[in-house]
Amino acid sequence: MLKIWSMKQQQQQAENAEGAAGKKKKKVTAAQLRVQRDLQELTLGNTMKMEFPNPDDILNFTLTIDPDEGMYKGGSFNFTFAVNQNFPHDPPKVKCTQKIYHPNIDLEGNVCLNILREDWKPVLNLNAVIVGMQFLFLEPNASDPLNKDAAEDLRQNRDLFKRNVRTSMGGGNVRSIHFDKVLR
Amino acid sequence: MAAGDRWKYLYKALSKSGPFSDPDWVPGEETIKSLEESKILVIGAGGLGCEILKNLALSGFKDIHVIDMDTIDISNLNRQFLFRHSDIGKPKAEVAAAFVEKRVKGVKITPFVGKIQDKDEDYYLQFKIVVCGLDSIEARRWINSTLVGMVDMDNPESLKPLIDGGTEGFKGQARVILPSLTSCIECQLDMHAPRPAVPLCTIATIPRQPQHCIEWAHQIAWQDKRKDDSFDSDDMEHIGWVYNTALERANEFNISGVTFQMTQGVVKNIIPAIASTNAVIAAATTSEALKIATSCNPFLENYMMYAGEEGVYTYTFEAEKKTDCPVCGSLARKITVNPDVTLEEFIEILGEQPEAQLKKPSLRTEETTLYQRFPPQLEEQTKSNLKLKLRDLVADGQEVAVSDPAYTIDFRFQLIFT
Numbered sequence: 001m002l003k004i005w006s007m008k009q010q011q012q013q014a015e016n017a018e019g020a021a022g023k024k025k026k027k028v029t030a031a032q033l034r035v036q037r038d039l040q041e042l043t044l045g046n047t048m049k050m051e052f053p054n055p056d057d058i059l060n061f062t063l064t065i066d067p068d069e070g071m072y073k074g075g076s077f078n079f080t081f082a083v084n085q086n087f088p089h090d091p092p093k094v095k096c097t098q099k100i101y102h103p104n105i106d107l108e109g110n111v112c113l114n115i116l117r118e119d120w121k122p123v124l125n126l127n128a129v130i131v132g133m134q135f136l137f138l139e140p141n142a143s144d145p146l147n148k149d150a151a152e153d154l155r156q157n158r159d160l161f162k163r164n165v166r167t168s169m170g171g172g173n174v175r176s177i178h179f180d181k182v183l184r
Numbered sequence: 185m186a187a188g189d190r191w192k193y194l195y196k197a198l199s200k201s202g203p204f205s206d207p208d209w210v211p212g213e214e215t216i217k218s219l220e221e222s223k224i225l226v227i228g229a230g231g232l233g234c235e236i237l238k239n240l241a242l243s244g245f246k247d248i249h250v251i252d253m254d255t256i257d258i259s260n261l262n263r264q265f266l267f268r269h270s271d272i273g274k275p276k277a278e279v280a281a282a283f284v285e286k287r288v289k290g291v292k293i294t295p296f297v298g299k300i301q302d303k304d305e306d307y308y309l310q311f312k313i314v315v316c317g318l319d320s321i322e323a324r325r326w327i328n329s330t331l332v333g334m335v336d337m338d339n340p341e342s343l344k345p346l347i348d349g350g351t352e353g354f355k356g357q358a359r360v361i362l363p364s365l366t367s368c369i370e371c372q373l374d375m376h377a378p379r380p381a382v383p384l385c386t387i388a389t390i391p392r393q394p395q396h397c398i399e400w401a402h403q404i405a406w407q408d409k410r411k412d413d414s415f416d417s418d419d420m421e422h423i424g425w426v427y428n429t430a431l432e433r434a435n436e437f438n439i440s441g442v443t444f445q446m447t448q449g450v451v452k453n454i455i456p457a458i459a460s461t462n463a464v465i466a467a468a469t470t471s472e473a474l475k476i477a478t479s480c481n482p483f484l485e486n487y488m489m490y491a492g493e494e495g496v497y498t499y500t501f502e503a504e505k506k507t508d509c510p511v512c513g514s515l516a517r518k519i520t521v522n523p524d525v526t527l528e529e530f531i532e533i534l535g536e537q538p539e540a541q542l543k544k545p546s547l548r549t550e551e552t553t554l555y556q557r558f559p560p561q562l563e564e565q566t567k568s569n570l571k572l573k574l575r576d577l578v579a580d581g582q583e584v585a586v587s588d589p590a591y592t593i594d595f596r597f598q599l600i601f602t
């Protein structure tokens with residue numbers, strides 16, 4: 001045991017650092033530190049906005065995406081992000097708070113994005129996630145559907161799909177399902 | 185067996201030097217006494233924990249503490265040999281402690297039923313060594329960062345060797361961590377392969393395997409139909425509902441093989457526990473504890489992996505400490521400041537520190553976002569703090585974590601008020 005301590009003293013001397021002492025208060029968690037860094041390194045552009053209901057809690061926030069091109073242009077889409085203390089080992093949990101017509105987002109707001117689930121790796125950061133989210137609105141993907149009807153429409157008849165997107169975004173019904181109005 | 189006889193041969197081994205013992209090591213009475221007086225903490229009293237407690241007691245440790253929040257379930261009894269059928273429903277820590285105490289006379293085992301997070305640094309400071317037999321990464325990360333945070337250069341006793349054991353089916357690992365000195369659990373986090381997840385879209389649209397149907401019932405149907413009940417994997421009614429729902433879906437897609445047992449396995453994310461793997465890994469962790477407590481032989485440096493799927497293969501290597509590890513990469517450095525300076529002035533002071541020279545830092549404490557430069561909404565919400573005095577934002581002795589885009593590593597400072 002004593003040997004271990006002398007190893008520590010040697011290391012400390014080599015670093016010539018002062019070291020920490022005294023009674024400590026709660027430490028900033030690894031997840032908080034990582035999110036603090038990730039937030040700093042975000043590239044939001046002018047199509048994305050974030051809100052922090054409690055600015056002291058950086059692990060829970062909302063993201064609004066206002067696509068400026070593509071079929072979803074003109075809409076404003078809200079997502080909640082919940083990052084747990086196991087981040088970045090666990091991916092953030094992302095949900096859409098509106099009921100929208102999208103092949104990769106179901107009516108409950110679950111999002112099918114590979115890096116949020118099977119392809120998540122701790123080296124990925126929040127920026128990778130929001131870039132992926134933005135991409136979903138530019139290129140909805142019919143081959144990995146979460147909303148089967150929307151995916152079917154996109155595959156069969158792109159024009160019909162486009163019209164359905166417009167109708168749903170205006171707060172109308174598609175296949176007798178009512179969607180939330182998301183137009184800006 | 186008479187109490188004195190049990191450790192007779194162990195004491196013999198501790199009374200003379202061997203080919204691997206350190207030249208400075210003094211065998212004999214004092215070493216034996218230090219072993220007997222070593223207060224050791226075992227975290228977890230499950231599959232690994234039962235083995236570890238038994239081994240430590242038989243290895244001459246006489247003051248053992250054990251902490252576990254769980255109660256005994258019938259499915260534990262095949263391998264958690266300190267428990268009997270009549271113990272079902274009782275706390276694991278208490279039953280395990282009582283059993284070993286009764287069986288190995290002269291050993292004191294103090295149980296605590298609860299979470300490791302219920303205890304603070306003062307509790308962990310009383311131990312000489314901490315041994316983990318845990319099943320979750322989250323708990324490991326918590327104890328790791330707590331032990332790293334406790335290291336205090338003015339107090340040699342504050343460095344607690346952490347011995348971590350883990351098993352998954354036929355595979356396992358044992359590692360020795362000297363907090364802040366050697367590679368820690370956080371440094372090694374990327375060695376854990378995350379559980380392979382099935383894409384949500386497969387589950388939602390085209391299930392191919394019975395497990396997909398169970399995942400669908402668990403994740404999608406539950407949310408759809410029973411949004412107001414929070415799912416409890418120990419509630420038989422909940423598991424039953426998921427099982428029936430999964431079975432219906434499986435029939436619809438002509439998939440066979442959904443069983444109640446499989447449902448439990450999928451929703452609880454169970455990988456079958458193998459008793460012998462636990463025994464091997466527990467043996468490795470406890471012999472490291474013995475070596476560290478007595479210095480009789482060199483201890484593991486620092487990671488032993490064990491693979492028993494095909495024959496037996498083990499490999500020992502030294503995992504490296506990461507300089508940018510968010511937990512052990514930088515211990516909090518003390519910085520003395522006047523509590524009457526504003527946060528803005530403090531940031532300037534940080535910029536002048538020769539070792540930091542931070543240009544555009546964001547700062548926080550555990551509870552408060554002091555100042556975050558990006559995204560703009562958060563900058564707007566926190567910039568009013570810049571004009572506040574430090575004494576109104578942080579407490580004396582509190583830790584502040586600082587990130588700066590100019591550096592790949594983060595800094596921790598402990599603020600000492602003048």
